[in-house]
Amino acid sequence: MSDLGDLYQQVILDHNRNPRNFRPVPGANRTAEGYNPLCGDRISLEVRVEDDVIRDIGFQGSGCAISKAAASLMTAAVLGKPTAEAEVLFQAFRDMLAGGADAPGKLVAFAGVRAFPARVKCANLAWHALHAALQNQSDPVTTESSRDF
Amino acid sequence: MLDTGKIRPDFPILARREHGHRLVYLDNAATTQKPRQVLDAIVGYYQTSNANVHRGAYGLAVAATEAYEDARRTVARFVNAWAPEGVVFTRGTTEAINLVAGSWGRANMRRGDTLVVTAMDHHSNLVPWQILCQEKGATLRMVEITEDGRIDLLDFGRALQARPRLVAFPYVSNSLGTVNPAAELTRLAHAAGAVVVIDGAQSTPHLRVDVQALDCDFYALSGHKMLAPMGSGALVAKPALLDAMPPYHGGGEMIERVWDDHATWNKIPHKFEGGTPNVEGAVGLAAAIGYLERLGMDQIAEHEQALARATIERLTQIEGVTVYGPRDHRAGVVPFTYGDIHPHDLATILDRDGVCIRAGHHCTQPLMRRLGVPATARASFYVYNDVDDIEALVTALRKAGELFGTVPA
Numbered sequence: 075m076s077d078l079g080d081l082y083q084q085v086i087l088d089h090n091r092n093p094r095n096f097r098p099v100p101g102a103n104r105t106a107e108g109y110n111p112l113c114g115d116r117i118s119l120e121v122r123v124e125d126d127v128i129r130d131i132g133f134q135g136s137g138c139a140i141s142k143a144a145a146s147l148m149t150a151a152v153l154g155k156p157t158a159e160a161e162v163l164f165q166a167f168r169d170m171l172a173g174g175a176d177a178p179g180k181l182v183a184f185a186g187v188r189a190f191p192a193r194v195k196c197a198n199l200a201w202h203a204l205h206a207a208l209q210n211q212s213d214p215v216t217t218e219s220s221r222d223f
Numbered sequence: 224m225l226d227t228g229k230i231r232p233d234f235p236i237l238a239r240r241e242h243g244h245r246l247v248y249l250d251n252a253a254t255t256q257k258p259r260q261v262l263d264a265i266v267g268y269y270q271t272s273n274a275n276v277h278r279g280a281y282g283l284a285v286a287a288t289e290a291y292e293d294a295r296r297t298v299a300r301f302v303n304a305w306a307p308e309g310v311v312f313t314r315g316t317t318e319a320i321n322l323v324a325g326s327w328g329r330a331n332m333r334r335g336d337t338l339v340v341t342a343m344d345h346h347s348n349l350v351p352w353q354i355l356c357q358e359k360g361a362t363l364r365m366v367e368i369t370e371d372g373r374i375d376l377l378d379f380g381r382a383l384q385a386r387p388r389l390v391a392f393p394y395v396s397n398s399l400g401t402v403n404p405a406a407e408l409t410r411l412a413h414a415a416g417a418v419v420v421i422d423g424a425q426s427t428p429h430l431r432v433d434v435q436a437l438d439c440d441f442y443a444l445s446g447h448k449m450l451a452p453m454g455s456g457a458l459v460a461k462p463a464l465l466d467a468m469p470p471y472h473g474g475g476e477m478i479e480r481v482w483d484d485h486a487t488w489n490k491i492p493h494k495f496e497g498g499t500p501n502v503e504g505a506v507g508l509a510a511a512i513g514y515l516e517r518l519g520m521d522q523i524a525e526h527e528q529a530l531a532r533a534t535i536e537r538l539t540q541i542e543g544v545t546v547y548g549p550r551d552h553r554a555g556v557v558p559f560t561y562g563d564i565h566p567h568d569l570a571t572i573l574d575r576d577g578v579c580i581r582a583g584h585h586c587t588q589p590l591m592r593r594l595g596v597p598a599t600a601r602a603s604f605y606v607y608n609d610v611d612d613i614e615a616l617v618t619a620l621r622k623a624g625e626l627f628g629t630v631p632a
Contacts, residue, residue, distance in 0.1 A: 082568075138565035139564075193571060
C-alpha cells in the first residue's frame with residue numbers, strides 16, 4: 075500500500091503553496107491551454123521561444139496540488155533549455171507516470187503519482203500543454219483527447 | 224433516526240475494506256449502493272421469469288411482462304403518478320429529460336420562444352435545453368440563485384414575464400442540497416403559461432414525492448440514486464401530454480402498424496419505449512421502492528437531514544472549512560471546501576481512510592462559476608450512513624489539514 079507521503083512529497087506541497095513562474099510571460103510567442111473537463115482543472119501556459127530555446131515560461135490557472143506543482147516544477151525544469159530537451163523531459167515524465175523509470179532531477183518527486191492512477195492526469199496536464207505549445211497547436215489540450223494521459 | 228445497525232448488513236458492499244479501513248460511502252448523490260433485496264430481485268427475475276416482454280404468447284413471456292408492468296405500477300404509486308401509462312421507463316433522469324426535449328420540445332418550441340432553467344441545474348437539465356434552443360432559435364434564460372444557494376424568486380418572476388414555453392428546475396440541487404419550493408415554482412410557471420419539467424434525480428430517493436400535488440407536467444427520476452440498478456429510471460408525465468407527443472426513439476414495441484414507408488404508433492407509454500426495455504432495471508427499481516417504503520420516506524428524509532445538520536455542525540468547527548448551500552430547506556447533501564486545499568486532494572487523502580466523497584464541479588459548471596470556486600468537496604448521505612461516518616469524515620479531514628500544513632481560508 076502506498077503512503078500519502080509518497081504522493082504529497084514536501085517538494086510538491088511547497089510548489090503547490092508557492093508555485094514558481096506563476097505569471098504571464100511578456101512577449102510570449104507560444105501559448106497553450108490545458109483543461110481537465112472531469113474536474114475543471116485548467117492551466118494556461120505562455121512560453122517565449124527564441125532560437126529553439128525556452129527563454130521564458132509561465133503558467134496561470136487553478137487546479138489541485140498535483141497539477142499545480144507539476145506545472146510549477148515543469149516550468150523550472152525547462153526554463154532556459156532547448157525545446158528539443160524539453161520534449162525529451164516531457165517523454166521521460168510521461169514514461170515515469172506510465173510505470174517507467176524515474177524522471178531526472180526534481181521531477182522524480184512525482185514518481186509517487188504512479189500509485190494513484192486517478193491522479194496521473196493531474197500530473198500530466200501541464201506537460202501536455204507544453205508539448206502543444208511547442209508544437210504550435212492551437213486547440214486546447216484536454217485530458218480526454220489523448221490516450222496516454 | 225433509522226436503525227443503521229439493521230440496515231447496513233443488507234448492503235454487501237459495505238463489508239469492503241478500503242486501504243485497511245471500513246468503507247465510508249458518502250457519495251450517494253452520485254450513486255447509491257444496492258441492498259441484497261434488490262440484487263436478489265434481479266437474480267430472481269433472470270432465474271425464474273426472463274423472456275422478452277409484450278410479445279411472447281407463452282407463459283414465461285407473460286410472467287416477464289407482468290414483472291415489468293408491475294414495476295411500472297409500483298413507480299406510479301411511489302410518486303403518485305397520474306396513471307401507470309404516464310410512467311415511461313428510461314435509462315435514468317438524463318434520458319427522461321432528453322425525451323421531453325427531443326419529443327415535446329421538437330414539436331412545440333418555436334423560433335423566438337423562451338425556455339427557462341436555473342443556475343443550479345445539473346448539466347442533464349441544462350444541456351438538452353441548450354441543444355433544443357439552438358436548434359429552434361429559441362432563447363434560454365437562466366434564473367439566478369441567491370447568495371445562500373436558493374433559486375432567486377425575484378429573478379424567477381422576471382424570467383416568467385417573457386411567458387416561456389417551458390420551465391425546468393431541480394426539486395433538490397445535487398450540488399447544494401437545496402430543496403426548492405417545487406409546487407410554488409410550478410404554480411408560478413403555469414400561471415405564466417409554461418410547461419413544467421422537474422428534475423427529480425435528487426428528490427425521489429430522499430423525500431416523499433407526490434407529482435400530482437406538485438402539479439408539474441414532466442418529472443424525471445433515476446433508479447441508481449435510490450438503491451436500484453444503473454440504467455433504470457423513468458419519465459413521469461401527464462398522460463394527455465404524452466399522448467399528444469411524437470415518438471422519441473423509433474423501433475420495435477413503439478409501433479402499432481408498420482408499412483413500407485410509414486408507421487403508426489403504439490399507445491403510451493409503449494410509444495416511447497422502442498426496443499427491448501431494461502426489464503431487470505425495472506424489477507430492481509420496484510424492489511428498491513419496496514425497500515425504501517419499508518423504511519418510510521419521511522423517516523429517510525428525517526435521518527438524512529439529521530446527518531446533514533450534524534455534519535455541518537462538525538465541519539464548521541474546523542478552522543478554514545466553508546459549507547455551501549442554504550441553512551434550511553436542505554437535503555442530505557453537504558458541499559464544502561477546506562482552506563486552500565483543492566477538493567481533489569481532499570478526496571485522495573480521505574480515500575486513504577476509506578472515506579468516499581465527490582470532488583469537482585458536480586456537473587454544475589454554471590453554478591460553480593457563481594459560487595466563485597472551481598470545485599467543491601461534497602458529502603452526501605443515504606439510509607446506511609450514520610454518525611460514525613461523520614466522525615470518519617472529520618478525522619480524515621483533520622489529517623488532510625495536518626498534511627497540507629496551515630490552511631488559510
